[in-house]
């Protein structure tokens with residue numbers, strides 16, 4: 001399994017062209033995904049059916065020959081496994097029975113997480129057995145702050161007023177929720193690694209709503225604690241951190257005592273990242289997902305610009321956020337071609 005170019009890149013080896021995979025590479029933009037998705041009404045039930053999760057995990061790898069697969073699941077399986085009610089409404093995204101006071105999360109427990117999430121681990125075992133050794137398999141989890149956002153807002157939000165008010169007014173009780181989530185995410189990541197994933201990614205998709213002073217305590221520090229606890233059990237498993245939309249505060253996440261790589265979002269300039277981040281840590285990113293929708297010459301220009309700045313590595317080509325449903329699949333094939341045929345400008 002350590003044959004994979006993706007894993008060698010995370011370990012510091014440089015290749016003539018970087019490895020590539022895409023966040024949300026399995027999803028509604030693929031007709032073969034929609035066909036499998038249509039066989040189950042409930043999105044969570046779909047996630048918890050190993051046959052289907054394995055199949056849709058493999059689909060983008062089969063079609064595009066990507067360097068890594070990411071296990072098909074969702075970050076909200078963790079609140080679900082803790083005992084919070086989670087469901088997905090057609091066209092509206094996730095809904096949760098919101099936590100409104102500390103007593104609400106006193107009812108959440110990690111006790112049943114391993115059995116509740118057993119289908120995810122089963123899907124990982126089967127996917128790893130089906131993949132070629134040169135294709136890495138990624139596991140993932142939401143970072144505690146992002147999970148807390150969904151758990152307290154009861155779904156997505158425009159202003160995150162509820163979660164921020166709670167964190168600012170009652171930092172002690174918010175800290176208890178974060179602590180519970182740190183432990184639950186450690187359990188979930190360790191179980192995924194035990195089942196066969198080669199690396200894991202922590203998605204802090206909503207870190208960017210916090211002011212810089214609050215980022216250390218509620219985003220970075222919990223992620224570092226998770227990384228240290230996971231490494232105590234699996235010292236060699238690479239962990240990728242994705243602190244989305246934190247701007248120049250990305251500098252604080254250059255922690256190679258914790259993370260093998262930093263996934264950067266579209267708002268981070270490739271030139272700045274090459275100068276300030278890449279000398280310290282492997283980077284992953286950061287093509288605008290809407291560039292992948294545009295395709296053609298615009299996609300070629302923008303992907304090449306990123307490659308020219310970051311491609312000499314250590315670097316993993318990815319998007320700045322997930323593939324969107326309106327993406328033409330042929331544009332993904334075009335992107336893989338651009339990355340595989342890239343030549344560094346000065347050689």
Ligand code: CP3
Pocket residue numbers: 022023024025026027028037043070071072073074075076092093094140156203205322
């Ligand atoms: O291919 C992959 O990347 C693996 C699978 C994956 C999904 N969600 C499947 C999914 C991964 C890694 C995620 C992560 C995830 N889920 C995040 C972090 C990344 C990010 O986007 O910031 C977040 C915030 C979620 C929560 C979530 N799940 C939302 C907000 C939504 C609704 C948005 C939408 O696209 O509908 C989901 C549902 C979801 N998760 C879908 C998929 C393929 C679409 C639902 C469907 O197919 O019915």
